[in-house]
Amino acid sequence: MTTELSGIVVIDKPPGPTSHEVAAWVRDILGVRTGQGGTLDPMVSGVLIVMLGRGVKIAEHLLAHEKEYICVLELHGDVPREKIEETVAEFQGRIYQRPPRRSAVKRALRIRTIYAIEVLDVEGRLVLLRVRCEAGTYIRSLCVHIGLALGVRGQMAELRRTSSGGFTEADAHTLHELADAKARADEGDPEALGKMILPLERAVGEIPRIVLRDTAVDAVCRGAQLAGAGILSCGTFAKGETVAFMTEAGEIVGLGTARVGSDRCKPGKHGIVARPKSNLMDPGRYPRGWTKKSRVK
Structure with a gap:
């Protein structure tokens, strides 16, 4: 059985194509199914995080990542820099937003959190901003609201995402770089491509972890619920929260949903602790540590 290539590749998306088009080009270059985490206009x-193979199963988690952007706000009137900085600072925290008309989602009023917002430079009516925000924040709407608060109106002129979760521009590669690395790999030099494809473990760093006994790994890979008897240790989590199943060697087995809080997780004891929801490891990687019970005749 051939193991499907799985992992994450971070693409430096250029202006022009859609995120879906970029993910499709990565699919064609690598010959593996893909999905993207966090769509860019x-x-x-x-x-732009592109998931490969089994990695597409963690899309929901990647979409919830905190984001950082650098944007250019174009004002429609002249405003002193001091006033711009004072007004922009007022947008830090929880704000109301309604998605712009051109968005693909329902235009319902929602609350989003701006964790940090900073004026980097002002040149005439152009304002350069750095924004660190909750997933699902519309920077276009934010720029419009800042312009209204300044009394001159304004609009987003340019936008670039500089980070998503733990992935930054330092991890990103252009599509041309990826295609060149794949060509070299096909010629027998896989080093460059190997460095570009990041392990799935990088994507689950913030999720509470449950470390499995080696004898429980294969059963979880096959969909079995996880009991305390199969656990070596666990992090801190609440009932219903997403948890990451990890091997003792630090490999990701999959994601699960906690059936109890971590205060009731007793390694080595009986009782269901979590149920799997996304399997990221092929069965058979670890020795089978369980047996089927014979039917009573």
Whole structure:
């Protein structure tokens, strides 16, 4: 059985193509199924996480990552820099937003959190901003609201995503770089491509972890619920929260949903602790540590 290539590649998306088009080009280059974590509008550039193979199963988690952007706000009137900085600072924290008309989602009022917002430079009516925000924040709407608060109106002129979760521009590669690395790999030099494809473990760093006994790994890979008897240790989590199943060697087995809080997780004891929801490891990688019970005749 051939193991499907799995992992993450971070693409420096250029302005123009859609995120779906970029993911499709990665699929064609590598010959593996793909999905993207966190869609960027066509004219927005920057960090786009593309999941490979089994990695597409963690899309929901990647979509929830905190994001950082550098954007250019174009004001429609002249405003002193001091006033711009004072007004921009007021947008840090929880804000109301309604998705712009051109968005693909329902235009319902929602609350999003701006963790940090900073004026980097002002040149005439152009304001360069750095924004660190909750997933699902519309920077276009934020720019419009800042312009209204300044009394001159304004609009987003340019936008670039500089980070998504723990992935930054330093991890990103252009599509041309990826294609060149794949060509070299096909010629017998896989080093460059190997460095570009990041392990799935990088994507689950913030999720509470449950470390499995080696004898429990194969059963979880096959969909079995996880009991305390199969656990070596666990992090801190609440009932219903997403947890990451890990091997003692630090490999990701999959994601699960906690059936109890971590205060009730007793390694080595009986009782169901979590159920799997996304399997990221092929069965058979670890020795089978369980047996089927014979039917009573």
